[in-house]
Amino acid sequence: MVNITYDASGSIVWQDPDTGKIFVYNPGDIAWTLASTALVFIMIPGLGYFYSGLLRRKNALSMIYLSVMTIAVVSFQWFFWGFSLTFSDTGSAFIGDLRYFGLKGVLEKPSIGSARIPSIVFCIYQLMFAAITPMLAIGGFADRAHLGPLLAFVFAWSTLVYDPIACWTWNSNGWSFAHGSYDFAGGTPVHISSGSAALAISIYLGKRRGYGTEALAYKPHNTTFVVLGTVFLWFGWFGFNGGSALSANLRAAQASIVTNLAASVGGLTWMLWDYRIERKWSAVGFCSGAIAGLVAITPGSGFVGSPAAVLFGFMAGTICNFATQLKFVFGYDDSLDVFASHAIGGIVGNILTALFAQASVAGFDGFTVIPGGWLDRHWIQLAWHVADSCAGVSYSFTMTTIILWIMHYIPGLRIRVPEGVEIVGIDESDMGEFAYDYVAMEPELKGVSYVSSVVRRESDPESLMKERHSSASGSNH
Template identity: 80%
Template sequence: MVNITFDSSEDIIYNYDGTQGVYNLGDIAWTLASTALVWIMIPGVGFFYSGLLRRKNALSMIYLSMMTVAMVSFQWFFWGYSLAFSDGASHFIGDLKYFGLKGVLDQPSIGSSRVPALVFCVFQLMFAAITPMIAIGAVAERSRLGPLLVFVFVWSTLVYDPIACWTWNSNGWSARLGGLDFAGGTPVHISSGTAALAISLYLGRRRGYGTERLAYKPHNSTYVVIGTVFLWFGWFGFNGGSALSANLRATMACIVTNLAASVGGLTWMLWDWRLERKWSVVGFCSGAIAGLVAITPGSGFVGAPAAVLFGFMAGTVCNFATQLKFIFKYDDTLDIFASHAIGGIVGNVLTGLFAQASVAGADGVTDIPGGWLDHHWVQLGIQLADSISGLSYSFVVTTIILWVMHYIPGLRLRCDEETEIIGVDDAEMGEFAYDYVGLDTEIPIRGEYNGNSGVIGATGGSREPPHSQSLQESEVEKVPPA
């Protein structure tokens, strides 16, 4: 039982099981504000993905962002928070002490003694909600929507919660080993990016993969920019809020977040310009996201000069990693593995190199040995162990979930060919992002049909820049099968 009073500064004085402490109202306000900022990121992912897809599938991706928030909110209440952050957790996963949020009231949180558990719970809910949304972008244009509800619930339980537990719970093996992950390099980005790879391999290629018809650009670059704006804006709460306090460490996290995003966007755009001689806004947005992903694990541990390197390395490595899907011939429609899994690994590795005890200690509480910059050589090995474990675990368990669902009637994810032809929006939702898309699915507007490659004489969508998430198809949607 917690007894609370207020001191002269109106901070909350609590007494929990004989231990007295103070909840700082400024820290509570900053954490709750950061919660709202991270929430904005979830529809931001939806808009970012939607803009990259074809018109006939645009609305479904925005819908999935809202569906994911709702489903994970219930899962987090039901048992997700308990599995990740119960104080009786094992080295791998928590127990059901807080099942149904039982007992999660105003006692001190496991993350900070300066904010109550309820505040920490709702803040961490946003991380739990955005992670499967990042992953299920891999189902784009070829999945049924109903079974995704089940997948999100099960995946959050079996993949996200254990990885969050071993990373952030003080009992987790990675946390005890000394892993440094400030805001989710492994639990959020490596886990979701690797899950996207598993989903892509399970679902197989879209109809028409490898033909000119699928060598398309974004159908709406404005959506891509809007999504990036939401994500960049929200990432200040994502990284800065992870300090769980309004202090200098949170300030530094915001500074390096913005800097890494800026350098990442410029780097990716310049790599694309080298090949295309075009200043691609989609390339800039892709690079900014890569920079944000990479700085996530190190944002509370590295200084501003290191953030420049984070952005440059993310913009370069993730850019070239988009070629992996062509080399290995898998259909990762939105380059999620390249941007998030590879970006998360880049961030974890660089954190092992450039983490500084002085930066982490800016909150007056945290004490770490640092990384290579502080001559703590073993830190890189710890970071690699955490990254490889998260990647392997997510890939294996996601694959198992998909194949179990495959053999349960009604839960197969892959849609039929007719749904692919007319679009998920029409077939699964009966609604459209744009009124005219219904005509496009029925009436050939440009060119003539060619049974193998789709359209002859189409004026757009014939070129895909080698190093960008460029997606668009021709206006003709209903193409005779090859």
């Protein structure tokens, strides 16, 4: 029997039957955390639209599909054992145990994240973080991966990569948490882990057909989707960072304002760096910079003041912009620059958090006490953040590579598509559905087969432009 009552103000009162200790849950804190859950949820399809817009149209629908597929797979994994492996209050400094297998006992008890909310509220909120992280990594598969095996990959990756890193970062038993690393909303568990995984994925898959020689064919097919996805992500990030206070308080408000400020400065910085080369104002550049700013401010959002947020945005917009050139230097094909934006952005955020974290800002919630970072003359903080960042990069990269090669030798789970499928597109080969109706109608109107039409159009964009010009001239007559 659940021992729950309500006091005169409507707060939930629960008494621990073992210790007799009384816990009071404020409905406002619960409401804010649940609202933040919904905000983070909308980020996942938003990420799908962002990725989809950056790809060619023949792969546009597959990335949006993968965003909702990831939510479903991780929701089951989180219920099955993900939450227990990450947040059980027993287990090692690296991974939890199966105490809460199948969410057994996850309801009214105080959460391990905060005694101000019950564990069931904390569980659903953290599920959204667990779901968006593999979706970030999936950007590395863009244009050249079968969709079926990705169901297995998401389940395995969530279990073997995300859960341990989140455990050591946020679980009070975790080694990084115990040593006092500051990661308010997921610099290492979310961004460094997913970005490093995307690098491993890019290296495993190899380059796309024609990469480096067909520049026009690899331009974003729908910039509107990119902007729409950025809006969803930016909107949801208020719940991602602000909600991580797990309470409706001043710390949540501070996290929200620095989040918005870092995104704004990051977007402007990246766009200006691009302008110096092209002498054009790039919507894609602004959106990329805004995402980089959001990534960088994530670990420090509950620890730094507003002036520091300007530096977070500027440094992320600058460093992540230049980091996109790493793929040309080292010869890998990271189709959506996930490593440059998320792994590098997460490292930038971790380092800056160690430098600018303030005990006074963390104390805005009325109960958090920390020694602060370099701004508070706590010098050892930087060493812990460097160690945490290096551990996140190396563990995620190594484990992702192992998962990919194990799947490579299991019948039916090999991910890389053959060249013929890559030419036709993942939407046609693996889905038989398309992002736009007119793509499917086009062959009928022209009297040619769909496959030959797509192959010709995607491999020879110049010929397509001539055809369009010719059609336009004919219609004028």
